[in-house]
Amino acid sequence: xxxxxxxxxYIPGSSPLHKMYPALKIILTIAYIVVLFFLHKxxxxxxxxxxxxxxxxxxxxxxKIILKGIRPMLWIxxxxxxxNLFMTQGETVFSIPLWAFSINISRxxxxxxxxxxxxxxxxxxxxxxxxxxxxxxxxxxGIEKLLKPLRPLKVPSYEIAMMMxxxxxxxxxxxxxxxxxxxxxxxxxxxxxTGNILRRAKAMVPILVPLFVSAFRRADELAxxxxxxxYNGGGKRTRMxxxxxxxxxxxAIAVFLLCCGxxxxxxxxxxx
Amino acid sequence: MIKTENxxxxxxxxxxxxSAALKGASLEIEDGSLTAVIGHTGSGKSTLIQLxxxxxxxxxxxxxxxxxxxxxKGADLRAVHRKVGLVFQYPEHQLFEDTVYKDIAFGxxxxxxxxxxxxxxxxxxxxxxxxxxxxxxxxxxxLSGGQKRRAAIAGVLAMNxxxxxxxxxxxxxxxxxxxxxxxxxxxxxxxxxDMIIIFVSHSMEDVAKTxxxxxxxxxxxxxxxxxxxxxxxxxxxxxEIGLNVPQITLLTDRLRSAGIKLPEHIYTxxxxxxxxxxxxxxxxxxx
Ligand SMILES: Nc1ncnc2c1ncn2[C@@H]1O[C@H](COP(=O)(O)OP(=O)(O)OP(=O)(O)O)[C@@H](O)[C@H]1O
Ligand SMILES: [Mg+2]
Numbered sequence: 001x002x003x004x005x006x007x008x009x010y011i012p013g014s015s016p017l018h019k020m021y022p023a024l025k026i027i028l029t030i031a032y033i034v035v036l037f038f039l040h041k042x043x044x045x046x047x048x049x050x051x052x053x054x055x056x057x058x059x060x061x062x063x064k065i066i067l068k069g070i071r072p073m074l075w076i077x078x079x080x081x082x083x084n085l086f087m088t089q090g091e092t093v094f095s096i097p098l099w100a101f102s103i104n105i106s107r108x109x110x111x112x113x114x115x116x117x118x119x120x121x122x123x124x125x126x127x128x129x130x131x132x133x134x135x136x137x138x139x140x141x142g143i144e145k146l147l148k149p150l151r152p153l154k155v156p157s158y159e160i161a162m163m164m165x166x167x168x169x170x171x172x173x174x175x176x177x178x179x180x181x182x183x184x185x186x187x188x189x190x191x192x193x194t195g196n197i198l199r200r201a202k203a204m205v206p207i208l209v210p211l212f213v214s215a216f217r218r219a220d221e222l223a224x225x226x227x228x229x230x231y232n233g234g235g236k237r238t239r240m241x242x243x244x245x246x247x248x249x250x251x252a253i254a255v256f257l258l259c260c261g262x263x264x265x266x267x268x269x270x271x272x
Numbered sequence: 273m274i275k276t277e278n279x280x281x282x283x284x285x286x287x288x289x290x291s292a293a294l295k296g297a298s299l300e301i302e303d304g305s306l307t308a309v310i311g312h313t314g315s316g317k318s319t320l321i322q323l324x325x326x327x328x329x330x331x332x333x334x335x336x337x338x339x340x341x342x343x344x345k346g347a348d349l350r351a352v353h354r355k356v357g358l359v360f361q362y363p364e365h366q367l368f369e370d371t372v373y374k375d376i377a378f379g380x381x382x383x384x385x386x387x388x389x390x391x392x393x394x395x396x397x398x399x400x401x402x403x404x405x406x407x408x409x410x411x412x413x414x415l416s417g418g419q420k421r422r423a424a425i426a427g428v429l430a431m432n433x434x435x436x437x438x439x440x441x442x443x444x445x446x447x448x449x450x451x452x453x454x455x456x457x458x459x460x461x462x463x464x465x466d467m468i469i470i471f472v473s474h475s476m477e478d479v480a481k482t483x484x485x486x487x488x489x490x491x492x493x494x495x496x497x498x499x500x501x502x503x504x505x506x507x508x509x510x511x512e513i514g515l516n517v518p519q520i521t522l523l524t525d526r527l528r529s530a531g532i533k534l535p536e537h538i539y540t541x542x543x544x545x546x547x548x549x550x551x552x553x554x555x556x557x558x559x
Binding site: 011064065177180181183184185186187188189190191205206209210213214 | 353428
């Protein structure tokens with residue numbers, strides 16, 4: 001069960017999206033999300049949908065995997081939609097009578113609920129496209145490059161990147177370990193599913209203790225291994241695979257700006 | 273009796289990481305037998321035994337324990353867990369209580385036994401695995417590697433299962449530690465005449481020394497299921513699928529091809545020693 005987590009999963013490939021300069025990809029993903037919050041008209045969203053669909057197509061990642069990434073967020077989506085639907089004041093479209101009082105649903109509420117849901121959906125798709133097409137190592141490389149200008153301000157960009165690399169590296173290992181421990185304790189008759197909250201919390205002890213012990217053991221082993229290889233931090237280290245900006249990245253910026261231009265025209269210049 | 277009927281298992285189906293670990297395994301394991309499971313890395317050994325104790329649900333096929341289908345809808349899995357005890361690889365990584373005693377008592381407690389019964393079982397299983405009374409009050413994290421492993425095995429034994437399955441119980445131990453654990457397995461086999469014991473191993477030597485029957489796994493399928501003696505008559509096939517025949521078999525085979533009249537299919541050092549001693553004394557090598 002713990003092995004099925006897809007958030008942050010990387011699907012190897014050789015699409016232009018996979019080959020882009022990681023730092024640029026991160027910036028463009030952030031820009032993609034920012035642009036999203038400037039859009040209000042349905043027509044702009046339609047265009048945005050077309051751009052996103054094109055991106056998915058280019059990435060070569062199957063739609064099924066992207067949809068799978070949305071599924072865990074479903075409740076958040078529904079919750080956001082409902083809150084916006086019921087809590088927004090404005091011109092009442094219809095009301096649901098409920099004993100003594102009634103719930104009013106306003107036109108503004110409907111519009112807001114729809115926009116927020118659509119925005120969140122695009123946000124999830126955009127963020128998952130980034131992680132699906134960028135290996136964890138490239139991702140940290142990108143973050144390190146982005147943080148580098150902050151080095152004079154004593155931001156330890158290299159160390160942050162190293163910590164992230166290690167953390168990301170150990171997610172699958174710990175997930176596997178958790179899976180194994182749960183199975184082992186289940187085989188010894190442990191029960192995680194019944195009882196009240198207190199009982200269930202107590203039932204987690206046989207999982208958490210071994211998990212922490214193993215995490216500390218691994219950390220210790222890793223530290224020893226790194227020391228044995230004379231690791232001593234610092235930004236002067238070079239990488240085995242240096243990433244550089246290429247023609248492809250210039251093209252990506254151009255395409256992105258073009259799309260922004262089209263969206264701007266649709267959103268602000270066109271009067272429909 | 274454990275019976276698997278054409279059991280298949282696929283990990284992470286319909287994702288790019290899909291992998292078929294087991295492809296139609298059919299087996300029958302008799303009550304009271306001591307069976308080893310052997311096979312190269314990734315041949316599906318761990319998957320097979322996790323299916324047998326209902327920790328995984330087969331993608332297709334059925335598994336019957338004493339005629340009861342544990343893969344059927346609505347099967348009582350907790351009852352299966354009580355009946356089939358599984359000792360994972362590196363079981364000491366699952367210790368968690370503050371004393372060895374409490375850790376061994378975890379299983380029986382989950383079964384809802386009373387204090388007296390639990391106490392008896394804890395002490396009995398600690399004795400079987402060779403832990404002393406004084407170890408019981410210590411923290412499991414203060415024991416040596418081999419002692420931790422014993423404590424973990426005792427934790428499963430205390431549930432008094434009808435079937436005991438151990439996944440690579442000797443992994444990461446020194447030769448003395450390995451022999452100790454294999455000794456415990458043999459003792460258990462003698463003590464509990466109707467208990468099915470299954471252990472996974474990477475070493476043909478361990479299998480030859482300990483088991484009666486062997487299941488040879490290859491690439492998700494059952495390659496052989498026979499007595500240990502018979503398996504070694506297919507030494508070539510074993511080597512083909514990446515398994516090492518015991519050193520002593522290789523040695524005696526070479527001696528035989530050099531013209532020394534030793535019997536065929538020697539796979540334990542003890543047996544070889546007797547055969548050679550017999551030869552030296554002037555017999556014809558038969559023991
Ligand atoms: N959780 C998992 N997710 C995906 N694939 C898995 C998983 N566990 C095992 N596999 C795959 O299933 C196959 C069989 O694995 P299994 O663990 O049963 O092998 P094994 O015979 O026990 O190997 P070993 O001797 O290394 O322990 C392997 O190819 C492995 O890559
Ligand atoms: Mg295994």
